[in-house]
Amino acid sequence: MKVIVAIILILLVVFLCMKLSISLFFQHAQDDDECRITFSMLFGLIRYTVRIPLIKVDKESPGIVVAHKQTVQNVSESEPKRSKYNPREIVHSFKEAKDFVHHVVHLHVIARKFFSHVSVTKMEWQSKIGTGDAAKTGLVVGMGWSLKYGVVAIISKYMRLKTKPLLSITPSFQQAVSETKFVCMIHFRIGHAIVAAIRIIKYWRGNRWKKETFNHQANESY
Incomplete structure (x- = not known):
């Protein structure tokens, strides 16, 4: 036995x-x-x-x-x-x-703890943008670069970025074009996902667990 x-x-x-x-x-x-x-x-x-x-x-x-x-x-x-x-x-x-989001006490803390265990091992984001007008195309391309760098910054802040992101934007000044390709691979242990799910259930508003208990244990590690 x-x-x-x-x-x-x-x-x-x-x-x-x-x-x-x-x-x-x-x-x-x-x-x-x-x-x-x-x-x-x-x-x-x-x-x-x-x-x-x-x-x-x-x-x-x-x-x-x-x-x-x-x-x-x-x-x-x-x-x-x-x-x-x-x-x-x-x-x-x-x-x-x-x-x-409203019903889980401090959901952002639970999510942050979980995402800290998520590893990003591959990230490629290629785009081709064109409006048919050179000035407008340049503006859209600039906005595209800002968006991509912003997404990478958020990912690197909350996850483990273990690879160099491959980003590219090809402008098309002669014709209207809208093409993009995004490839991403992430890894995490099943145990970390289960712990996050248990915490969500534990700190669901309306159950017997109090917000003060969460605040006391918010700094606990897995």
């Missing part, structure tokens, strides 16, 4: 220490969009991919249409599914996110 308990504890520790890798690929080329998110464990032996090959605005009625499918490596691949989100549903989603 003790041997079984010991084996279970060892497997549990191994699982908690296991790293989860998330790869994000997004590409926009004029009216063609594609988004792909891949979750992998055990050096890629276990892999799950969500593909969103099409994101567009429905011209017939207000809303956004998304075509997506899920893929489990070497196991199965679902048929493409189309989902439509109208403005009311989108606003409702933002409202739910706002309510979630």
Whole structure:
């Protein structure tokens, strides 16, 4: 019996220490969009991919249409599914996110602790921008560089940026062009994600845990 308990504890520790890798690929080329998110464990032996090959605005009625499918490596691949989100549903989603933030005491502290354990090992962001007018193109390119540097600054502040970001913007002065490609890979241990989830439940407003308790333990490390 003790041997079984010991084996279970060892497997549990191994699982908690296991790293989860998330790869994000997004590409926009004029009216063609594609988004792909891949979750992998055990050096890629276990892999799950969500593909969103099409994101567009429905011209017939207000809303956004998304075509997506899920893929489990070497196991199965679902048929493409189309989902439509109208403005009311989108606003409702933002409202739910706002309510979630409001209900967790000091959610930003919990998130900061979790993100401090997230490593960014790959980041590429390439864009091609043009408006057909040289002056306007130069202005848009400048805004694009400001946006990219701002995103990198936020990531390096809250996460472990272990690679040099590859950023580029190619201006097109002769024609209107809108293209971008973003690739990012992050890693974190499953145990850190579970601890963050437990803290969110623990400090949910309305339960028996008090805000003072959180403030007392806010500086605890994992």
